[in-house]
Amino acid sequence: MRAALIVILIVASIAFGSQAAQSQTGSASAMQHVTLKWLGTAGWEIQIGQTRILIDPFLTRQQAVASEEWKTDEEAVLRVISGGDYIFAGHSHADHIGDIPFIAKRFGAKILGSRTTVNLSLSAGVDKAQLTTISGGEKLDFKDFSVQVIKSQHGILTRDGQKRQPRSAEITRPLSGPIFGKHFVEGGSYLYYFTFGKLSLLHQSTGNFIEENLQGLEPDIAILAENGNYNWTEALKILRPKTVVVHHYDDWRVPLSSGMTAAVRRRAQRLEKDVKALDRNIKVIIPEFLQTITLE
Numbered sequence: 466m467r468a469a470l471i472v473i474l475i476v477a478s479i480a481f482g483s484q485a486a487q488s489q490t491g492s493a494s495a496m497q498h499v500t501l502k503w504l505g506t507a508g509w510e511i512q513i514g515q516t517r518i519l520i521d522p523f524l525t526r527q528q529a530v531a532s533e534e535w536k537t538d539e540e541a542v543l544r545v546i547s548g549g550d551y552i553f554a555g556h557s558h559a560d561h562i563g564d565i566p567f568i569a570k571r572f573g574a575k576i577l578g579s580r581t582t583v584n585l586s587l588s589a590g591v592d593k594a595q596l597t598t599i600s601g602g603e604k605l606d607f608k609d610f611s612v613q614v615i616k617s618q619h620g621i622l623t624r625d626g627q628k629r630q631p632r633s634a635e636i637t638r639p640l641s642g643p644i645f646g647k648h649f650v651e652g653g654s655y656l657y658y659f660t661f662g663k664l665s666l667l668h669q670s671t672g673n674f675i676e677e678n679l680q681g682l683e684p685d686i687a688i689l690a691e692n693g694n695y696n697w698t699e700a701l702k703i704l705r706p707k708t709v710v711v712h713h714y715d716d717w718r719v720p721l722s723s724g725m726t727a728a729v730r731r732r733a734q735r736l737e738k739d740v741k742a743l744d745r746n747i748k749v750i751i752p753e754f755l756q757t758i759t760l761e
């Protein structure tokens with residue numbers, strides 16, 4: 466079912482660390498509102514009622530070096546994240562899960578992710594009771610929302626002029642020592658299809674789909690990961706979202722406080738053009754860092 470949707474851009478809180486608009490909804494009507502905040506990369510904070518959901522939160526914004534022990538920039542995380550009940554992991558590369566163990570330990574959040582995400586979280590000392598392994602096909606009900614897990618595949622990357630899909634390796638058991646950059650393997654890529662009352666929202670962590678897995682979803686909002694190597698047309702024809710939010714278009718190795726250049730924004734505008742070419746009635750949002758979007 467597709468619900469009527471009004472997207473109000475409450476505030477473009479570009480100022481680093483701003484918590485603006487966090488409490489704009491007011492307690493009486495809070496249950497009707499879903500608030501999304503973009504954390505950069507594929508990261509989102511979703512507030513529904515008293516529940517705070519994080520998806521792929523990555524605030525360290527540094528490359529994981531294969532041969533070096535991974536360190537979360539805890540200060541950078543805590544400037545933006547002040548709590549969390551659930552953390553969903555789209556896939557297990559460092560720019561998606563590198564900060565998840567720290568956040569889970571700090572706030573007691575439950576993690577849902579691939580076997581690789583779960584094993585790396587265990588390696589980092591997250592309590593087993595906080596971890597749920599997903600493998601695609603699950604339909605999970607929570608107090609304020611439900612979520613469907615959909616098997617997907619990683620986006621095709623361009624490295625040194627060559628297009629290639631990252632190898633889909635897995636971490637099959639907890640590590641005996643610390644996490645190094647090389648351990649952040651893809652581990653399978655998943656879409657999350659959230660239902661918040663009448664609203665449906667699809668989160669894509671990496672710019673690719675398994676198109677036959679998209680039939681019948683038709684989300685109100687599709688949060689799509691910019692990828693110039695993916696042909697969006699067929700997937701968008703199946704999904705028919707009312708609103709597309711473009712993410713993972715930023716340069717994730719640069720601190721949020723540095724903002725974005727026009728060249729970086731043009732990556733998102735390319736996807737906007739593809740969407741509009743298909744159906745100009747689809748609303749496209751290209752968010753700024755820490756921008757809050759309220760859905761009702």
Ligand SMILES: [Zn+2]
Binds near residue numbers: 556
């Ligand atoms: Zn990735």
